[in-house]
Amino acid sequence: SWMVALSQGLGITMVILMGVWLNTYMGGFAWDGSGKEFNLHPLCMICGMVFLYGEAALVYRVFRQTEKLKAKIIHASLLLLAFIAIVVGLVAVFQFHHKMHITNMYSLHSWFGMITVLLFCLQFLLGFLSFLLPGARPSIRSFYLPLHQFFGGGILTLAVISVISGINEKLFFKYKGTGYSKLPASAVIANVCGLVTIGFVLTILYI
Amino acid sequence: SWMVALSQGLGITMVILMGVWLNTYMGGFAWDGSGKEFNLHPLCMICGMVFLYGEAALVYRVFRQTEKLKAKIIHASLLLLAFIAIVVGLVAVFQFHHKMHITNMYSLHSWFGMITVLLFCLQFLLGFLSFLLPGARPSIRSFYLPLHQFFGGGILTLAVISVISGINEKLFFKYKGTGYSKLPASAVIANVCGLVTIGFVLTILYI
Ligand code: HEM
Ligand code: HEM
Ligand code: HEM
Ligand code: HEM
Ligand SMILES: O=C1O[C@H]([C@@H](O)CO)C(O)=C1O
Numbered sequence: 001s002w003m004v005a006l007s008q009g010l011g012i013t014m015v016i017l018m019g020v021w022l023n024t025y026m027g028g029f030a031w032d033g034s035g036k037e038f039n040l041h042p043l044c045m046i047c048g049m050v051f052l053y054g055e056a057a058l059v060y061r062v063f064r065q066t067e068k069l070k071a072k073i074i075h076a077s078l079l080l081l082a083f084i085a086i087v088v089g090l091v092a093v094f095q096f097h098h099k100m101h102i103t104n105m106y107s108l109h110s111w112f113g114m115i116t117v118l119l120f121c122l123q124f125l126l127g128f129l130s131f132l133l134p135g136a137r138p139s140i141r142s143f144y145l146p147l148h149q150f151f152g153g154g155i156l157t158l159a160v161i162s163v164i165s166g167i168n169e170k171l172f173f174k175y176k177g178t179g180y181s182k183l184p185a186s187a188v189i190a191n192v193c194g195l196v197t198i199g200f201v202l203t204i205l206y207i
Numbered sequence: 208s209w210m211v212a213l214s215q216g217l218g219i220t221m222v223i224l225m226g227v228w229l230n231t232y233m234g235g236f237a238w239d240g241s242g243k244e245f246n247l248h249p250l251c252m253i254c255g256m257v258f259l260y261g262e263a264a265l266v267y268r269v270f271r272q273t274e275k276l277k278a279k280i281i282h283a284s285l286l287l288l289a290f291i292a293i294v295v296g297l298v299a300v301f302q303f304h305h306k307m308h309i310t311n312m313y314s315l316h317s318w319f320g321m322i323t324v325l326l327f328c329l330q331f332l333l334g335f336l337s338f339l340l341p342g343a344r345p346s347i348r349s350f351y352l353p354l355h356q357f358f359g360g361g362i363l364t365l366a367v368i369s370v371i372s373g374i375n376e377k378l379f380f381k382y383k384g385t386g387y388s389k390l391p392a393s394a395v396i397a398n399v400c401g402l403v404t405i406g407f408v409l410t411i412l413y414i
Contacts, residue, residue, distance in 0.1 A: 103388040108375040108401045154409070157364060161405075165372045168315040172379055181310040194315045198368075202361070 004062055007203035011051050014200050017193035018046045025186035026174070033099030037092050042166060044089025049116065049159040050197060052082035054204040057152055061207055076132060079124060086117060109165040116158040123151055153205055160201050167194045211269055214410035218258050221407050224400035225253045232393035233381070240306030244299050249373060251296025256323065256366040257404060259289035261411040264359055268414055283339055286331060293324060316372040323365040330358055360412055367408050374401045 022039040023029065029043070030036035056078035059071050066074075097104055105114065130136045130144045167190050171180050180187055229246040230236065236250070237243035263285035266278050273281075304311055312321065337343045337351045374397050378387050387394055 102385065103390075106388040106390050106394070108371060108378065108398045111398055111402065112371060112405075158405075161368050161371050164315060164319060164368050165375045168372045168376055169379055171315065172376055178309065181313040183310075183313050187313070191315045191318055195318065198319075198365075 001207075003203055003207050004058070007054070007058070007200060007207060010196055010200040010203060011054060014193060014196045015047060015051055017189055017196060018043055021186060021189045021193060025189070031092075033095050035096070038096040040092040041089045041096070042163075042170070044085045044092065045113075045159075045166070046163060046197070048082040048085025048089060049120070050156070050163060050200065052078050052085065053120075053156060053159065054200060056082065057156065057204055058207060072131060076128065079127075083120075083124060086120065090117065107169065109162060109169055112158060112165065113162040116155060116162050119151065119155050119158065123148065123155060156201055156204065160198055163197050164194050167191075208414075210410055210414050211265070214261070214265070214407060214414060217403055217407040217410060218261060221400060221403045222254060222258055224396055224403060225250055228393060228396045228400060232396070238299075240302050242303070245303040247299040248296045248303070249370075249377070251292045251299065252320075252366075252373070253370060253404070255289040255292025255296060256327070257363075257370060257407065259285050259292065260327075260363060260366065261407060263289065264363065264411055265414060279338060283335065286334075290327070290331060293327070297324065314376065316369065316376055319365060319372065320369040323362060323369050326358065326362050326365065330355065330362060363408055363411065367405055370404050371401050374398070 022043055026039055027036050029039050031040075056075050059075045059078070063071055063074070094104060096102075105111065126144065127148055130141055130148070171187050171190055174180075175182075175184070175187065183191075229250055233246055234243050236246050238247075263282050266282045266285070270278055270281070301311060303309075312318065333351065334355055337348055337355070378394050378397055381387075382389075382391070382394065
């Protein structure tokens with residue numbers, strides 16, 4: 001349907017805007033503990049925790065004719081990829097903080113972010129145990145399914161909160177004093193990326 | 208039910224934490240264009256856009272035996288109070304920016320905040336026209352009701368995004384450099400207020 005097309009357009013735009021912002025305006029990427037390594041944090045988080053996650057949430061609704069087991073394997077594989085991106089994104093910011101001698105886990109952004117990631121891991125484990133392992137009893141599956149769906153949407157919402165607060169604080173860091181308020185191109189791109197992100201998530205939750 | 212009790216506990220804790228944070232650690236309140244006037248912004252936004260809004264959303268679900276027209280009037284009155292708080296909260300931050308010669312509407316927080324408030328106003332207008340005016344046709348009511356409910360939850364979610372990004376950026380403003388990362392009492396209180404806020408909203412959306 002056109003809603004699915006819209007979601008895909010928004011999702012790709014979101015990832016491209018984030019990539020262009022970090023690559024062209026924020027110094028690009030590297031794995032050296034510097035600000036370039038930090039840049040992998042927002043990129044990996046938006047790819048894993050929003051884009052791949054959102055695609056995985058769509059699988060059952062878009063491929064309705066597909067065999068159930070096949071759909072499950074696609075769902076779980078996309079989320080496994082998401083998990084890998086998330087781990088890389090977290091290692092990047094923790095290594096950056098370590099090298100710069102900055103304390104970990106102080107900001108409200110990082111608290112929300114960590115809660116989001118922990119709930120994601122729990123959902124992954126429970127989803128795997130209940131739906132993919134052949135041994136799980138049907139009664140467990142039907143008890144857990146509505147919870148899995150409710151938390152599926154909830155975790156995605158928490159991920160948006162993390163993304164928006166993250167972009168917002170990074171722009172305040174980068175443009176100290178009144179720099180952000182002059183809205184240079186870089187700030188506009190990142191702000192628009194934030195708006196596109198909520199658009200993507202809204203279409204996913206709606207479909 | 209105990210969920211309603213929990214939501215009330217979280218809601219009151221949220222407002223108290225915000226009040227204590229602003230009053231005891233951020234300089235208190237005044238109406239003079241200074242940082243003390245700014246402090247009315249977070250307080251009014253959390254009272255109007257989250258607490259009163261959340262209470263209004265509960266009305267139909269908690270007072271099920273109440274006459275429908277009575278419930279509608281309570282719902283609409285709470286949202287009118289919310290609207291007044293929101294206007295005061297916005298005037299406070301715009302006057303503060305004017306006095307300090309800071310540009311308006313540059314941050315991602317302010318963009319999300321403004322979208323939230325505009326959608327709130329639209330919802331208020333449409334809700335009033337469709338449900339309270341005696342003239343509205345039943346076909347219009349039944350068409351608009353599911354939309355009103357979907358946007359009701361959506362606007363509350365946008366409000367949380369605005370609150371979390373707002374608390375987060377204010378703490379980075381206040382504790383320049385590495386001050387925030389030392390987690391002084393004020394920062395812990397504000398961070399916890401952010402967590403309690405999402406707790407309040409989750410219980411409201413769940414009930
Ligand atoms: C779902 C998405 C995200 C999650 C789960 C997340 C999670 C985290 C976590 C757990 C930390 C703490 C790292 C430490 O203390 O060593 C952190 C730090 C940080 N993140 Fe994110 N993040 C996300 C997205 C973003 C985005 C899109 C940006 C935008 C640039 C960003 C910017 C930052 C910054 C600047 C820090 C360091 C300062 C601080 O601790 O707040 N984050 N993030
Ligand atoms: C972090 C890991 C996971 C997340 C975030 C996640 C997320 C989601 C979301 C958002 C939905 C809702 C889709 C909808 O309502 O249409 C969903 C449904 C589902 N997920 Fe997962 N999931 C995870 C892991 C798994 C795993 C490992 C499995 C095992 C195959 C699984 C099996 C299912 C099933 C069977 C559904 C229900 C589809 C239906 O509506 O019939 N999930 N998941
Ligand atoms: C639903 C809740 C909220 C909404 C709708 C909202 C909306 C806004 C808007 C529209 C502005 C722009 C004002 C201007 O440019 O003159 C603004 C600024 C600001 N708000 Fe909020 N706000 C909310 C909650 C909060 C909270 C809880 C805080 C916490 C302290 C906060 C902190 C700030 C700060 C520091 C600014 C000035 C810097 C900036 O423009 O980002 N806000 N807010
Ligand atoms: C900014 C203004 C408004 C907001 C944010 C708002 C929000 C909400 C929310 C969140 C719900 C969902 C409650 C639920 O699902 O149980 C709701 C339901 C409703 N609202 Fe509003 N509302 C607004 C204005 C109005 C006005 C002015 C009226 C006129 C009386 C109205 C009438 C209703 C009705 C009839 C329902 C449906 C209750 C049901 O589930 O049967 N709303 N509103
Ligand atoms: O609370 C605030 O702090 C900044 C600025 O005054 C700090 O430099 C700003 O725009 C606010 O609204």
